[in-house]
Amino acid sequence: MTRKKGEVTEITAGGIVFNGDKVLVLKNLKGVWVFPKGHVELGESHEQAALREVLEESGLHSLIKGKGGMSSFHFYSYMDKAVHRKIVYWFEMETTDTQVTVNRELRMGAFFEAEEAVRMLSFPGDVANLKSILERRANDVCDSSER
Secondary structure (H helix, E strand, O other): OOOOOOOEEEEEEEEOOOOOOOOEEEEEEOOOOOOEEEHHHHHHHHHHHHHHHHHHHHHHOOOOEEEEEEEEEEEOOOOOOOEEEEEEEEEEEEEEOOOOOOOOEEEEEEEHHHHHHHHHHOOOOHHHHHHHHHHHHHHHHHHHHHH
């Protein structure tokens, strides 16, 4: 996290986690549908942080398959009277785990068909990153079937 007068930049990382063709979506305490993500700790790589956050928020052990895009957003915090700029590094992940166990920061989580996840997600950036990964996965299937 970096801080300038009146502005805070937070670096976070997260996972877009697949189990087969289904994708993990979490519902936070505000009722917003999201992917798991969180702050990058000191000494952690973006990849390490993303894997840790997925495990902490969903109980899932995952493997990174590739990059999943990037997103950023701003919000104003009345508590510290600063604009927070959040940068999120996303990773495409896979898991064979099926039991989602959310932590106290979340209401629920589950695997959904990709088309349903696209409709559920609350943020346009999450939708765009998921669609990009789905397109790449579809192309990978087409490429492998042509060999």
